[in-house]
Amino acid sequence: MATGPSYQPELLNSLYTNSPVVFAVIDRQGRFLDINRDPSDMVGYGKDEMNGMSFTTLVAEEFQELTRHIFQQTLRGEKCSREIKVLHKVGHTLDLNIHTSPMVRRNKVIGILAFIQDISDRKRSLERIRYQAYYDDMTGLPNRRFFMNRLEERLEEARDRGIQLAVCYIDVDQFKLVNASFGRDFGDMLLLQIAERLSRSLSEPGDLARMEGDEFAACLYPLQSEEDAARRLDDLMSVLKEPFELNGVPVHITVSIGVAVCRHAADDAATLLKRADTALHRVKENGKNDYMQHSSDMDHIALEKLTIQHEMRRALHNNEFLLYYQPQYDLASGQIVGMEALVRWKHPQRGLVPPGEFIPAAEESGIIVPLGEWVIEEACRQNKAWQDEGLSRIPVSVNLSFRQFSQRNLTGKISEILQRTGLDPRYLELEITESMTMDVERASRDLKELTDLGLHISIDDFGTGYSSFHYLKNLPIARLKIDRSFVRDVQQNPSDAAIVAAIISMAHNLQMQVIAEGVETKGQVHFLRSYRCDEMQGYFGSPPLSSTDAQALLTEKLNGPALPA
Structure with missing residues (x-):
């Protein structure tokens, strides 16, 4: 529908009165001549107050020059669009988007028409989105994305200036224990306090970031020397020496720190952070509460770990694992x-790999759980096969890893294995370490479930761990296995001799049997017999044997003494 000249007055009046956009008429001196609606809800000034007021009176100081430039361009006949900040009557700032057009009469610019939109809410929303993208909500620290961007900038600056920098990956030691003891809310409160303390040791707020969970990253820049790096790392750790207070309880916190120093022009942020993380893992393996600088051999070791973990998964699938058996002898009868x-x-390429080379990696990766289940099942199957061959009915003992012991349905899984293999439970013995019994209440419950099946429990490497009489008295333990480190020097070291004698006497008083492992000499056998140790295991009797050789030994020594004289 065409709009003829007769409609123009009504149309212009409707636009002036009802437009959702605020627009103002401004003279060539930049003063308000008119405004289409009451501006008080936007800037706090009424229409009458703004009449004759200079537009720049409203404009924040840092945008004054820009606003004058916009008006000059518009008076030269150009259209402009910019974002500026103005001051509300009460003093706070507003973000406005202004579009200006020249007002022309008889081919001469007589003023400016300014369309004004309040974008403060939109700017706040965008700022909130940006904050969420680059900052950690809980601690207020930069997050991983911000830190990586900042680190790339630092690296470029360090290369240009010929200055060193270091990246630190920081992990709070035993943080899970804090969460378990006090709850996650107190854990979050602790992280907030840790973040505040760590920030004290860094020159700029952006140099510390929360990466995830209880892990932080820091950039040490600029670095003057290796000694400077060590001093600043000592400072980082020292700010945590004073205890934190959680729910009225003083809590001492330590951290482990992996450090990577930028030494090559090609080093980027991701590479440095990876190296720092690798060094952090080494610190944690070595006992925590320390810092360590990355070295090239760490990458090789880390790659070896990944490789061996991958190969172990393949080995489980390809049936590359096998069991060896080491006989245990009665010291009185020799049977x-x-x-x-x-x-x-x-291993298909490396041949027979001893457990010391792969068990730690299996523990760390969790592969120990399926591997441990396979060991139990294979040991039960083999023992049942020997019994079916008419060989001695003797128990087979299997080491239980901490991860296995922590499983929810361990008893159910072992019960299923016994049913599948048909082995009587009394011919299976599980060996656990002392550290597994530190949570006495849980250990007591789980061990009772296992012994209710009919199998036996022994403590392996006794004397090297927790060594509390409390768990010995209250847990269903059938025998103690004296660690080889005490047996080795039992004839030369009076302290070791006294420890072994005391363990034997204590165990017998608690109605437990005792087996000594690592027995290698006739003298050690005589010593153990003199103190009435029940059983022994070690190279003096026999090295670990393949299943075929173990069966041959059992057949040869059936019902007769097998221990060398």
Whole structure:
């Protein structure tokens, strides 16, 4: 529908009165001549107050020059669009978007028409989105994304100026214990306090970031020397020495720190952070509460770990693991009274791999759980096969890892294995370490479930761990296994001799049997017999044997003494 000249007055009046956009008429001197609606809800000034007021009176100081430039351009006949900040009558700032057009009469610019939009809410929303993208909500620290961007800028600046920098990856030691003891809310409160203390040791707020959970990253820049790096790391750790207070309880916190120094022009942020993380893992492996600088051999070791973990998963699938068996002897009769199952890995390229080379990696990666289940099942299957061959009915003992012991349905899984293999439970013995019994209440419950199946429990490496009489008295333990470190020097070291004698006497008083491991000499055998140790295991009797050789030994020594004289 065409709009003829007869409609123009009504149309212009409707636009002036009802437009959702605020627009103002401004003269060539930049003063308000008219405004289409009451501006008090936007800037706090009424229409009458603004009449004759200079526009720049409203404008924040840092935008004054820009606003004058916009008006000059518009008076030269150009249209402009800019974002500026103005001051509300009460003093706070507003973000406005202004579009200006020249007002022309008889081909001469007589003023400016300014369309004004309040974008403060939109700017706040965008700022909130930006904050969420680059900052950690809880601590207020920069997050991983911000830190990586900042680190790239730092690296470029360090290269240009020939200055060193270091990246630190920081992990709070035993933080899970805090969460378990006080709850996650107090854990979050602790992280907030840790973030505040760590910030004190860094020159600029952006140099510390919360990466995730209880992990932080820091940039040490500029670095003057290796000594400077060590001093600043000592400062980082020292700010945490004073205890924190959680729910009225003083809590001492330590951190582990991995450090990577930028030494090559090609180093980027991701590479440095990866190296720092690798060094952090080494610190945690070495006991925590320390810092360590990355070295090239760490990458090799880390790659080896990943490789071996991958190969172990393949080995489980390809049946590359096998069991060796080491006989256990009754010291009085010399007869074989048990077998310990020991896992070996028949690697397709490296041959027979001893457990010391792969068990730690299996523990760390969690592969120890399926591997441990396979060991139990294979040991039970083999023992049942020997019994079906008419060989001695003796128990087979299997080491239980901490991860296995922590499983919810361990008893159910072992019960299923016993049912599948058909082995009587009394011919299976599980060996646990002292550290697994530190939570006495849980250990008591879980061990009772296992012994209710009919199998036996022994404590392996006794004397090297927790060593509390409390768990010995209250847990269903059938025997103690004296650690080889005490047996080795029992004839030369009076302290070791006294410890072994005391363990034997204590165990017998608690109605437990005692087996000594690592027995290698006739003198050690005589000593153990003199103190009435029940059983022994070690190279003096026999090294670990393949299942075929173990069966041959059991057949040869059936019902007769097997221990060398």
